Amino acid sequence: MTTTLITGANKGLGYETARRLTAAGHTVYLGARNTERGVAAAAELGARFVQLDVTDDASVAAAVAVVEAGGGLDILVNNAGIEVRSPGGDIIGAAELTADVMREVFETNVFGLVRVTHAFLPLLERSAAPVVVNLSSSLASLAQAGKGYPGAAYPTSKTAVNMLTVQFANAFPQMRINAVEPGYTATDLNRHQGVQTVEEGAEIIVRMALLGPDGPTGGYFDATGPLPW
Numbered sequence: 001m002t003t004t005l006i007t008g009a010n011k012g013l014g015y016e017t018a019r020r021l022t023a024a025g026h027t028v029y030l031g032a033r034n035t036e037r038g039v040a041a042a043a044e045l046g047a048r049f050v051q052l053d054v055t056d057d058a059s060v061a062a063a064v065a066v067v068e069a070g071g072g073l074d075i076l077v078n079n080a081g082i083e084v085r086s087p088g089g090d091i092i093g094a095a096e097l098t099a100d101v102m103r104e105v106f107e108t109n110v111f112g113l114v115r116v117t118h119a120f121l122p123l124l125e126r127s128a129a130p131v132v133v134n135l136s137s138s139l140a141s142l143a144q145a146g147k148g149y150p151g152a153a154y155p156t157s158k159t160a161v162n163m164l165t166v167q168f169a170n171a172f173p174q175m176r177i178n179a180v181e182p183g184y185t186a187t188d189l190n191r192h193q194g195v196q197t198v199e200e201g202a203e204i205i206v207r208m209a210l211l212g213p214d215g216p217t218g219g220y221f222d223a224t225g226p227l228p229w
Helices: 012-023 035-045 057-069 099-126 153-171 198-209
Strands: 003-006 027-032 048-051 075-078 131-135 176-180 220-222
Touching: 003 012, 003 057, 012 027, 012 035, 012 075, 012 198, 027 035, 027 057, 035 048, 048 057, 057 099, 075 099, 075 198, 099 131, 099 153, 131 153, 131 198, 153 176, 176 198, 198 220
Parallel strands: 003 027, 003 075, 027 048, 075 131, 131 176, 176 220
Antiparallel strands: none
């Protein structure tokens, strides 16, 4: 049986991805920082809860031990991500950006992705068909910069995710490692202002999670197919 771990999966795109992959017959570890919410979400889906704070080394190490004891890991979905707003609720642009804001966003979106991926690599390397899916965003595109989104930290963090995806894919050619753009999906991250449902947004995540050993790697995809970086 295929075993999948999804970070930040107690709600939104992570939850929907967990639902779809559980329905597909995967053993799904639903990773969440909050134990109460994570346990409830896992129970709703028939998944396994694992406490996982991507910003905390001890939490990640404990999650590795849980998943390893359960038999190993085949698919990792790095879904956890945050955006930071001002006290008034506004997205923070470059004029107001501080190092502390940048650090907070990167701690989850970038360092968290590296922390989790690095920790689970030994388990993924034991899999016959390992897959890693990294959640990115069209906001990461340098070509699209300045075309409507005022935030600075979140798009920059996703640009870093894209580069990390390529470098991990180059380092581990036996794995299928890709970044995905789910589209502007209504979630807590954007205060549910997105134009897509989570069902629509999760489509590309699920599709790339289900890649076989001959699938693409080191790429960036949305629901229509490969995208330029």
